[in-house]
Amino acid sequence: MGKDVKCRTVYRFICEHLDADSDSPRFKAVRAHLAKCSMCQRFLGSLKKTVDLYCAEPEVKVPRATHARLMKALREERNPH
Amino acid sequence: MSAANRRQPPDETALIRRARDGDERAFTELVNRYEGQVYNFAFKVCRDREKADETLQDTFITVYRKLKQFDGRSAFGTWLYRVVVNHCKMKHRRRKLDTLMESLDEPPVRHDHHDDEREREPMSPIEDTPAEILLTRELQGVLDTAIQKLPVDYRTVFVLRDVEGLSTRETAGIVKITEEAVKSRLRRARAFLRQEIAPYMGWAKT
Numbered sequence: 001m002g003k004d005v006k007c008r009t010v011y012r013f014i015c016e017h018l019d020a021d022s023d024s025p026r027f028k029a030v031r032a033h034l035a036k037c038s039m040c041q042r043f044l045g046s047l048k049k050t051v052d053l054y055c056a057e058p059e060v061k062v063p064r065a066t067h068a069r070l071m072k073a074l075r076e077e078r079n080p081h
Numbered sequence: 082m083s084a085a086n087r088r089q090p091p092d093e094t095a096l097i098r099r100a101r102d103g104d105e106r107a108f109t110e111l112v113n114r115y116e117g118q119v120y121n122f123a124f125k126v127c128r129d130r131e132k133a134d135e136t137l138q139d140t141f142i143t144v145y146r147k148l149k150q151f152d153g154r155s156a157f158g159t160w161l162y163r164v165v166v167n168h169c170k171m172k173h174r175r176r177k178l179d180t181l182m183e184s185l186d187e188p189p190v191r192h193d194h195h196d197d198e199r200e201r202e203p204m205s206p207i208e209d210t211p212a213e214i215l216l217t218r219e220l221q222g223v224l225d226t227a228i229q230k231l232p233v234d235y236r237t238v239f240v241l242r243d244v245e246g247l248s249t250r251e252t253a254g255i256v257k258i259t260e261e262a263v264k265s266r267l268r269r270a271r272a273f274l275r276q277e278i279a280p281y282m283g284w285a286k287t
Contacts, residue, residue, distance in 0.1 A: 015268040046284045050275040051243045053224060056216060062120045066134045070116065071109075073138045077145055078105065 005033040010040050014047060097157055101148050108148075112141055115158070119165050125240050126169045126233070128225045139168045155254070162247075162255045166237050173233040220281070227277035231270055238263055239270040 010033050013026070021027065034040050093114075099107035116137060123136035143164050151160050216224070228236060234256075241252045242263065249267075253260045279286050 011272075012268065015272045016264050018271070042284070046279070046282065047271055047275050049282070050278060051271060053216070053220070053278070054228070054239075054244055054274070057125070057221070057224065057244075058216075059117070060121050060124045060133075062117055062137070063130075066120070066137065067116065069134065070112070070138050070141060074108075074112070074141060074145060077142050 005029045007033075007037060007040055010034070010037070011043065014040070014044050018044075018047060018051065093157060094153070097148075097151070097153070101151070108145065111144075111157075115161055116141070118158075119161065122162070122165055122240065122245065123169060125244060126236050127173065128229050132172055136165065136168045136172055139172075140165045143168070159251065159255060162241070163257075166241075166255055169237060170233050223278055223281045227274050230277060231273055235266045235270040235273070238266040239274070242267050243271070 010030055013030050017027075034044065096107050096110055100111050119140050120133055120137045123140070124130070124133040127133060127136065140161070144161065147164075151157065228239075231239070237256060238252060241247045241255060242249065247255070249260050249263050253263045256263070258266075275284075276286060278284075
């Protein structure tokens with residue numbers, strides 16, 4: 001990655017690496033671009049928030065009826081008529 | 082199946098062995114341990130209770146039929162992921178919901194932001210994500226709609242990597258694609274979902 005990193009390049013990189021960190025020249029170039037590009041900073045922030053929102057979704061409990069149907073299906077599998 | 086649960090508990094090897102040998106109680110114990118995780122994964126991918134219900138049943142029936150083929154080289158949880166991912170995909174394709182292309186084009190970045198003085202859309206600030214995010218029903222609906230537009234092959238990678246917390250290598254092994262393909266699908270899925278929820282969140286589209 002060259003000295004003057006374009007937003008388009010950073011876009012691809014951010015989408016893939018998101019939270020990754022490293023001292024590689026590539027990461028350094030991206031960090032340098034982010035330090036001076038508020039648009040890319042905002043994009044990174046919004047991408048992280050998108051992932052955070054999906055991670056924040058609550059766990060869904062298995063309904064009792066679903067569990068009962070599952071156990072019935074397994075009994076039938078074990079003892080087919 | 083969170084990252085914490087993926088390491089196989091020490092007693093589970095014996096439990097799996099017994100289940101494989103036909104011990105019904107042992108198999109029931111396995112079901113009880115993993116049904117919540119399978120159901121949650123199926124629901125997060127398909128966003129539909131009925132489909133999650135069916136996928137849960139299909140998954141454990143397959144596990145019952147094929148447990149003898151589980152050789153223990155991978156963790157049981159990993160093998161189970163493979164089964165549920167396959168059922169999610171089959172269910173999705175059977176219902177012919179993939180009206181979108183199977184692959185996503187990269188969302189376009191029109192040009193460098195510094196190049197165009199006209200591009201000065203007002204944007205609401207991106208708040209720091211609080212430790213606990215409360216999702217309103219409306220926002221939940223937006224998230225559901227967005228992920229349902231994502232082709233199932235991208236959805237499963239996104240849920241495995243970003244939501245369930247599996248590594249790229251683990252995800253590649255489960256979905257049976259290369260690690261490069263995982264990274265590519267994840268990149269596109271993240272960008273797509275961000276793009277879809279942008280109007281609701283008040284973010285500028287790229």
